[in-house]
Amino acid sequence: MNAADEGRQQLDAASVLNAKRTLLQLLARAGVWSGDAEELIGLVEAGALALAHTEIGGSGRSAPEGNGEHYEAGWRDGTRAVSDELADIAERTLRRALAPDPTVSSPDDRSPVGRAEMERAKVAITPLYLSYTAVSELDPDATEQVLTAVLSTMSPRQRAGYAGRLTEFSTTHHARLERLYAEYGPGSAIAIHGRYSLVHSPTSVAVLERLAAAPAALHEEWDAAELPPAWLDGLITAWGPAAA
Template structure:
């Protein structure tokens, strides 16, 4: 059964739960662990609510239109605030509260699904600057796990947006860096500049800017080559 409103039909609670259960089963058949699948669905649900909240908030602040009566404004504000609260609770159920730590105080290790989400986010950003390289290091998952290890699960949930913002803010600098040191450049492809041949380079640069100490700690913990960080830093800071 679906819920009707003004001639429109929306899925009811039972139908929504059926869709969720179906998706969980399909993901399980594809080999996605149950907890990862539930978190991914939870992020989609929280994101849909958050985007609706932002859209309605923007609509209420549109200038040039006569507003409703004060009582109606109060009612609309209360509904909007509750929508934001529902989005927050949905996100907390998916990834935990802000600052969630492991049992000894450290940040929990990145899960397979979180690593995959980071890969999906960073690959098209990288390809907007340079071509794919056959020398992409084979330790991509380890690099992304180290990057994600600097964040809480909640911060990881919004990492795709953070990466997009970082590349937009530094587009000209990234273009120069990849042109001078990346695939197709005259720089030796092996050794300290290997990370320039990987989509993870953008993720690593963002963390070097936002959390350099935490990144180096994670980098050392998984025994990634220190030269990769040094080479990426050199390329990033190269004079124009």
């Protein structure tokens, strides 16, 4: 193998597996449960494949000119075949990543909220919340209870893509969210304890997204978790009639 070939060498299966095992061991030393680590790595793998599928399918690349109609048709068919196979592999990888719970037959069925799902939600909501206001956290136990109710409205597949949903929601309603946190959040005249308590927590972004996307399911899970009705009512009032 010459230097040019070595520079272009792709990672082989053994090297990829070695990197994965190394990462799992490092995460285990940091106290991350192996099941959570496997799920997170699986989601990264599935996401990389899905992004590759999107890039190939939407790249707009055309066959080199001057090779004739049959060549161009073969080029398109080959690109489509590769793209379809990537999509299938991405789906299988996602299903494997989301299948640890033996009580769940499909990643599209609602299921109990896992630890990794809870942590992914926390990582997703915090920077969005801080883009509107300052830190003013509720009791951590209350945060987890609220997030559990929010995540329980979704299937594992929906939870896997929840960060994207939250980002899209925040982008779409940016001005409205700015107004809400300025009027009711930290730094406003509204006290942290009371009807508008939830506006003082990063979980409010998640609750607002669910009020817009799945209000009936959120009310159902909220009641089942026996969370304070005033928190939800206050957030609905602060947001406006569309949230009800």
